[in-house]
Amino acid sequence: MSASDFKDGLIKEIPNLRAFAASLSGSMQLADDLVQDTLLKAWGNSDKFEPGTSLRAWLFTILRNTYYSLYRKRGREVQDSEGTYAERIAVHGNQESHLDLADFRKALAKLPEEQREVLIMVGATGLSYEEAAEICGVAIGTIKSRVNRARTKLAELLSIGGLDDLGPDRQSAAAVQRTGAEIVRL
Amino acid sequence: MSNADLGMTEPDRGDEQEPVLDPKVQESIGRSLKAHYDDLVSAPIPDKFLVLLAQLEAQEQRASAGGTSDERL
Numbered sequence: 001m002s003a004s005d006f007k008d009g010l011i012k013e014i015p016n017l018r019a020f021a022a023s024l025s026g027s028m029q030l031a032d033d034l035v036q037d038t039l040l041k042a043w044g045n046s047d048k049f050e051p052g053t054s055l056r057a058w059l060f061t062i063l064r065n066t067y068y069s070l071y072r073k074r075g076r077e078v079q080d081s082e083g084t085y086a087e088r089i090a091v092h093g094n095q096e097s098h099l100d101l102a103d104f105r106k107a108l109a110k111l112p113e114e115q116r117e118v119l120i121m122v123g124a125t126g127l128s129y130e131e132a133a134e135i136c137g138v139a140i141g142t143i144k145s146r147v148n149r150a151r152t153k154l155a156e157l158l159s160i161g162g163l164d165d166l167g168p169d170r171q172s173a174a175a176v177q178r179t180g181a182e183i184v185r186l
Numbered sequence: 187m188s189n190a191d192l193g194m195t196e197p198d199r200g201d202e203q204e205p206v207l208d209p210k211v212q213e214s215i216g217r218s219l220k221a222h223y224d225d226l227v228s229a230p231i232p233d234k235f236l237v238l239l240a241q242l243e244a245q246e247q248r249a250s251a252g253g254t255s256d257e258r259l
Contacts, residue, residue, distance in 0.1 A: 023226070
């Protein structure tokens with residue numbers, strides 16, 4: 001793989017790295033610092049990447065290890081006062097039932113890190129249970145268990161035991177009205 | 187890079203009995219999860235990352251012009 005191919009691969013993964021970093025750290029600003037560190041480390045260790053394997057999984061491993069060794073404490077101290085992350089509350093116009101995104105993010109932020117990270121990996125990034133297990137250095141059964149616990153906890157936090165809570169877009173109008181006071185810190 | 191499970195102190199409880207969620211609740215959580223993540227993924231890539239990578243590549247090209255091949259990995 002040439003340096004230029006490797007660079008293109010990294011660029012393609014930047015949006016996913018940022019999304020994962022923001023989900024993990026709860027701050028867009030920390031996420032970008034984390035992504036920068038990850039890119040530098042990836043570039044410096046490019047000889048350790050095996051072509052043909054998942055670049056995303058490899059980069060997530062670097063990002064995650066960097067987060068737990070350097071950023072986690074900072075994440076707790078430095079609050080996301082800018083609110084850049086929460087400002088990105090999306091407005092969904094479709095008719096499918098879904099939970100209000102702001103409420104969902106608040107609940108997601110309350111999950112233990114180890115549950116939140118696997119839920120994101122498996123539920124949103126397209127990584128397999130196997131890849132998530134490798135990234136976290138635990139057994140697949142542990143990943144499954146964490147995902148289950150994360151879902152159960154989310155359902156609890158969002159009080160969606162009953163289907164009445166899942167009506168189509170009932171809260172989307174309120175979401176549009178939300179202001180900085182209610183900003184989510186993931 | 188190591189896969190060491192940094193920072194994880196809680197013992198794994200892989201096979202313990204866990205409640206099973208209603209599939210509709212699971213589905214709803216799944217959709218919200220995607221909405222959350224896709225919203226973040228759709229943000230434009232800040233220029234600073236592209237600049238950084240271009241610099242790293244240029245550095246390497248200068249280094250390889252000094253004698254070694256440009257092929258890596």
